[in-house]
Amino acid sequence: xxxxxxFPSRPGHWTEAGTTNPADRLRLRYMRLxxxxxxxxxxxxxxxxxxxxxxxxxxxxxGRRVLCQDLEKLWQEAAKLAGEAxxxxxxxxxxxx
Amino acid sequence: xxxxxxxxxxxxxxxxxxGSNGRLPLTIVxxxxxxGKSTWLRHQLHEGCFSHSxxxxxxxxxxPVDNLLLHKAEHVTLLTGGCGCCQNREALRxxxxxxxxxxxxxxxxxxxxxxxxxxxxPLAQNVPAxxxxxxxxxxxxxxxxxxxxxxxxxxxxxxxxxxxxxxVLLDAVHGRAQLETETLVRTQIEAATRLVxxxxxxxxxxxxxxxxxxxxxxxxxxxxxxxxxxxxFALPSFSNALPFILPRLSSTDIPITSLxxxxxxxxxxWAGLSVWLSALLAARGDDIIRVKGxxxxxxxxxxxxxxxHIVQPPEILPEIDLTRDMTRDPATHxxxxxxxxxxxxxxxxxxxxxxxxxRHSWRRFTLS
Numbered sequence: 001x002x003x004x005x006x007f008p009s010r011p012g013h014w015t016e017a018g019t020t021n022p023a024d025r026l027r028l029r030y031m032r033l034x035x036x037x038x039x040x041x042x043x044x045x046x047x048x049x050x051x052x053x054x055x056x057x058x059x060x061x062x063g064r065r066v067l068c069q070d071l072e073k074l075w076q077e078a079a080k081l082a083g084e085a086x087x088x089x090x091x092x093x094x095x096x097x
Numbered sequence: 098x099x100x101x102x103x104x105x106x107x108x109x110x111x112x113x114x115x116g117s118n119g120r121l122p123l124t125i126v127x128x129x130x131x132x133g134k135s136t137w138l139r140h141q142l143h144e145g146c147f148s149h150s151x152x153x154x155x156x157x158x159x160x161p162v163d164n165l166l167l168h169k170a171e172h173v174t175l176l177t178g179g180c181g182c183c184q185n186r187e188a189l190r191x192x193x194x195x196x197x198x199x200x201x202x203x204x205x206x207x208x209x210x211x212x213x214x215x216x217x218x219p220l221a222q223n224v225p226a227x228x229x230x231x232x233x234x235x236x237x238x239x240x241x242x243x244x245x246x247x248x249x250x251x252x253x254x255x256x257x258x259x260x261x262x263x264x265v266l267l268d269a270v271h272g273r274a275q276l277e278t279e280t281l282v283r284t285q286i287e288a289a290t291r292l293v294x295x296x297x298x299x300x301x302x303x304x305x306x307x308x309x310x311x312x313x314x315x316x317x318x319x320x321x322x323x324x325x326x327x328x329x330f331a332l333p334s335f336s337n338a339l340p341f342i343l344p345r346l347s348s349t350d351i352p353i354t355s356l357x358x359x360x361x362x363x364x365x366x367w368a369g370l371s372v373w374l375s376a377l378l379a380a381r382g383d384d385i386i387r388v389k390g391x392x393x394x395x396x397x398x399x400x401x402x403x404x405x406h407i408v409q410p411p412e413i414l415p416e417i418d419l420t421r422d423m424t425r426d427p428a429t430h431x432x433x434x435x436x437x438x439x440x441x442x443x444x445x446x447x448x449x450x451x452x453x454x455x456r457h458s459w460r461r462f463t464l465s
Contacts, residue, residue: 014401015371017411018394028395031368039376039462071372075379087380088373088458089451 013070026051036074042093043082047074120259120410121200122230123193124150125244128266129275129282130237133295133324137266138234140327151196151228155181155189155236172228180236182243189244190251196231197257203227230261240281241265241288242407249407260402260409265289269300269323272308273341276315280346286312287386287446289319297323297330309335311343317355317446318389356452358459360392360441367394369463370443374401374408376462382406384450390443398440 019025029049036047036056048057055069060081068074079085087093124147128134135154141147151172174192181189235244241263248254265285268275272294275282286292292312297305305323309332312321323332360370370392378385388403391414399411445455 012410013375014408014411015375017399017413018367018371018392018396020396024395028368031366032372035369035372035462039372071375072379075376079379085380086376088376088462089381089454094454094458094461 013072015071032071036071039086039088039093040078042095043078043084043086045078045081045086120257121197122261123248123258124230124232124262124264125235125241125260126232126264126266127235127239127241127285127289128237128293128295129268129279129285131271132237132266132268133327134234134237134266137293137295137324137327138232140324143327147230147232149227149229150232151199151230152232152234153189153192153196154234155185155239180238181233182235182239182241182247186243186247190247190254193231193233193248193258194251194253196228197253200228201257231258238281240284242284245288245407245409249409255410259412262291263289264291264293265319266293266295266324267308267312269294269296269305269308273304273311276311276341276343278346283315283343283346286315286319289316291320292316292322294321294323294330294332296325297332298325302333303338306333306335306338307341309333310338310340314340318387318444354448354450354452355444355446356450356455358443358445358456360390360443363460363464365459365463367392367399373459373463374443377458378403378406378408381447385445385447387446388443391440392443393441401443 016025019028029051033047033049033056040046040058044061046059048059049055050057053067055067056071056074058066058068058074058077058081064081066077066081068077075086126134126138138147138152142150142152151174153174153176155176156178174196176185176188176192179185179188233244235241245260248258248260265288267282267286276286294305294308294312300308309321309323312319313335321332321335323330360366374388378388383406385403385406388401388408390401392399392401396413397416398414400414401411402409
């Protein structure tokens with residue numbers, strides 16, 4: 001279990017494959033963050049990754065924050081906050097910015 | 098249908114294990130009630146297929162019969178009195194956990210011996226009494242997707258097992274009627290990587306071809322073959338055959354289609370793919386029946402596979418040595434070239450896939 005965030009140990013989410021060393025892992029997290037925010041923006045949400053805690057901080061307008069240990073959890077929590085699934089194929093997601 | 102899918106199938110079912118990251122391979126043999134699962138499996142075992150396997154037989158009924166057919170198996174465990182994908186789910190989970198434990202104990206005893214060499218794995222080559230894979234014959238009422246979910250949701254099994262193949266059998270005689278009326282049969286067929294039409298000699302050649310064409314329509318990428326008492330049966334060409342017109346059945350009324358995304362096109366990569374696909378499966382996991390693809394990552398080539406919204410832990414594939422393959426067979430470029438051509442492509446199978454919208458979404462959310 002991580003002492004900072006309390007997440008229990010579990011097998012990594014499939015999206016965490018593809019890296020073997022901490023530098024690659026961190027680089028991948030930062031590369032993903034911009035893309036995650038691109039998907040969250042139409043739903044009024046955003047995510048932050050400060051590199052210190054194990055996971056993404058999901059933020060809603062109004063200040064509510066949820067710590068999510070992987071992308072699966074992030075999309076689940078984002079759907080709760082948005083009141084609908086974060087669907088990359090939805091008209092809302094694909095509407096012109 | 099995407100042309101590269103055949104080479105993905107070859108990669109899966111060619112009998113060569115490409116390395117499962119130390120996990121125990123699991124083959125699911127499924128099919129509706131009376132499809133002939135045990136008969137087919139008995140013959141495969143007799144022929145030496147699934148060697149060094151531990152066979153788990155699940156019967157929905159309380160009184161077992163199927164295990165009697167499987168005396169050729171080296172190890173058999175029987176699970177009766179309920180389907181392992183739903184009402185007997187916990188019992189199936191316990192059996193699979195126990196097998197993982199047995200496998201680990203045997204491996205530990207092997208590694209503690211002085212002459213152990215790690216390259217000598219798989220285990221069964223060194224310890225004849227043990228096993229190197231699990232074959233699960235499901236009950237006729239099971240959905241392979243539920244079994245994949247059972248494994249994915251269990252913290253032990255997800256680390257120790259990898260689903261190697263999903264083989265689904267369909268009775269040639271009753272197949273058409275079952276396809277017309279049983280949602281479960283269509284669900285089983287959609288989840289398959291390999292489809293076997295059993296009791297094939299009982300059907301006229303033309304009808305057999307139509308059945309094959311119907312299966313191809315339901316599952317655009319699975320291998321399709323026929324069998325009679327477990328032996329291979331020549332399946333007539335069905336590429337020009339007319340599929341049966343299947344009525345709409347509640348949730349399975351929209352036909353499955355496939356599309357192929359070129360991950361590298363426009364500069365896409367693993368970071369973009371993983372974000373986009375995880376969001377897509379979270380939102381539309383019920384519509385996306387299957388995802389397959391090989392993608393380049395900093396670690397190496399990853400084989401991605403999903404059944405419904407459950408993505409298996411990606412398997413690291415060996416790197417391709419194109420130069421060696423070119424030397425061996427410059428005319429055809431050999432299998433390494435086929436592997437290279439299939440890399441960085443993602444195949445999506447699902448219902449109601451709007452190809453234009455998916456490609457638009459892919460470009461918008463994965464490319465910089």
